[in-house]
Amino acid sequence: MQADQAWDWEPGARTVLEDATACAAPHEWTEEPEASPDGERLAAVANLGDGRFTVCVNAEPWETDFEKAWYLRFSPDGRLTAVTMEDGMWTVSVDGESWEESFDFAWGTTFSADGGVIAACIQSEGTYGMIVDGTPWETLHENANNFRLAADGLHTAAAVQVKSLGQADIATFQQGIFSVAVDGEPWDAIFVNCFDPAIEQKTGRAAATIRRSLYDYSVAVDGKAWDAAYDCAWGPVFHPGNGQVLAPVRKKGLWGMAGDAGFVWNPAFIQCHHPQFSADGATLAAIVAPSFGKFTVAVNAAPWSATFPVVTDLRVSPDGRTVAAQASNDNAAFRVLVNGSVWPGVYDMAYGPVICPATGQVAVRVEKDGRQAFVLGGKAHPETFDRAFNPIFSPDGAKVLLRGISGKAYKRIVAPVSAFTG
């Protein structure tokens, strides 16, 4: 989430909405609210009765109402989207305006990193694809899943079924019926499975983990598979500098990281997943387990010394200098990990570290004893909430925007970094 200098960054707290469940129209109920990135609006789906739904923004309903409305999401640029249905047909509505075309089903709205592009998944007469800013793929497929929108919003991709399959036809399946479609157009190559496509920014090159037989995992880039076969593999990533594709792969029971020329991280881990590059490609981090049941983060193949039963939510700053993640034990006792050290706080839940692109500082929304709060650099802000939204750093990193609901009120707080003292 990239903050905008034009937002109100004046330090202090402001109640944006006295009653977070309010809706000016007569209604039966409102659903889970979503906060806009700038914190100025709180939106929720409202049931108007008689089977009609709309969206309320700061308690004011959209002019349109629908048979169904759900999956309310703000794009990073502040536009509000909902998946909506009218007369049995589905589409995406943006700030109350529905896209012109509607489909037998639409779902899974996603955004480019800056929010400028909005995409979703569609099904029309039993064929599948994506829609980007209201324009559907020209070619739809018998099935599609693993939908992706490139971070720059220029291209979309999905795993697509390109051959029909009869009931329990295991032979045809094993000959391959899947491919990857980029902007709807499938690769020439067909595989048994295609998993986790990744799209390179600008170029639109796509890479995916593939299964060539039930036993042979590899990676294909623009339809061309690596020669090497592995016992298993997770989704690939593009090196942002040189375009090289890497993926975690498993050989003889151990995981490492490989490119098309072979291993770049030796297969030394019990597990290795969620690789992530810094913007310059100099730093590659991944969640790894150096031994059974002990997880940590490896940066450029070197694991941190502290290990935990579970590690998730890996984040890498654009400059690669900050690598953060969170650890837990039995989905409790959440800890925040930054560059190999562990913050002192232990929480009932953590919602994923947020790294300031300007300063590398880390803030996290956490929960303890049923209250949500914000912690920066290990120190808590005094305000707590019933429910909050993730923190956002000001462009210069000097302040943090906190958004949350306490009691009935929805508040937005601009907290200078110095206000985190707990």
Place this chain on the structure above:
Amino acid sequence: MTTTIADRRIEDAGLEAGIARLTPEKIQKTIQAVLAGEGGARLKTYVETCVRCGMCAQACHYYMSHKDPSYAPVAKVRQTMWEILKHKGLVSPEFIHQCAQIAYTECNLCRRCMHYCPLGIDTAYIMSFVRRICHKLGVTPQYIQDTAHSHSATMNQMWVKDDEWIDTLKWQEDEARDEMPSLRIPLEVEGADFMYSVIAPEPKFRTQLIYQAAFIFNQAGVNWTMPATPGWDNSNMAMFTGDMEIMGRIEMAHFATAQRLRVKRIVMGECGHAFRAIYDVANRWLGWGMHPVPVVHSIEFFWELLNSGKIQMAKKYPGPVTIHDPCNVIRGRGLMDKLREVVHAICDGVVEMTPNREHNYCCCAGGGVINCGPPFKNVRIVGNSIKAEQLKATGVKTCIAPCHNCHGGLDDIIHKYGLGMELKFLGDIIYECMEKKGAS
């Protein structure tokens, strides 16, 4: 009468096509690689310590039904793993057919025999190992292999497409609102107390179970959610075909979905094998010592709802009823007392079947056996006449079985042996007999 597996050979498209591709040399190469790389040591210990005493025979419902020693657990191992080890993997394609038929269709991996073996030998582990070898050799029964394919392509067992899942939930929500106007099936709610997950047959065939669960949760006022993405299916047939890589991928998707939703735990519908996959097997393949998110079976969750007073029974279900203990949550998790407490709280008159609890006989559907489909249907029904006798001896007409597979297996047995019993999930009875204050 003593037979051998060769006397009861069954044709199956998957098995026949699989062995047609094999030679003894190919088989040996694959077996040696699996033995060397995947825990051959534990297997060797089991094989070396077995004293051939045969005490495990009476544990196995196949043996108890046929009274044919070739169905005894030790005989299953003798006809498969012992031969494989003796010949260092150099065995014929036809022999692999026999191994597959035994391991996939004549063993439910129910682990009852482990309780009867003085040395604690886990025959189910050995049979799973045989399945792993068969998977690696491409010799798997057609129908269960198709479910593993579905899992790999859609992350669910029944080829349910991404939109069909959401559509089904929306449809069930609509239906249920006729009965409870305020009802919601909350999708993708971050921070809910639990994620409710089900197996793919629920959206495909048994939508009533989703309806009932939603009704119960809404009535109880609990804070829950369901995912609107793949990762919703908690079942795992790849675990049973021996495709550990797809097994791991399915469970990764399931746990990652719960972690993404920031729920405190996963509550799962009334399914046994899914519990085994999540609680015990696939999490470990992924390198986690335990499951990364706590997993609660419906038995335990209903127990909590009843004990906390979040749901109340308006009446008790008129009994008498009997209880079938599903292997994976009883022997696998020890929920026998909670299951009884729930049943006693919701039903009048409970007649226990014998043996019961951790000594209960398997339904003969589990372990992927029912998923091997029509060619093997008769085997599992005839192979469980002991279960029919056990059910009949209770003299009651209602059997509660909190597991999908058990329903499938018991239903076939009830029909075949003319028992005239009806099967119920706990959710069926709770939904039918609970206080429905939210209903219109």
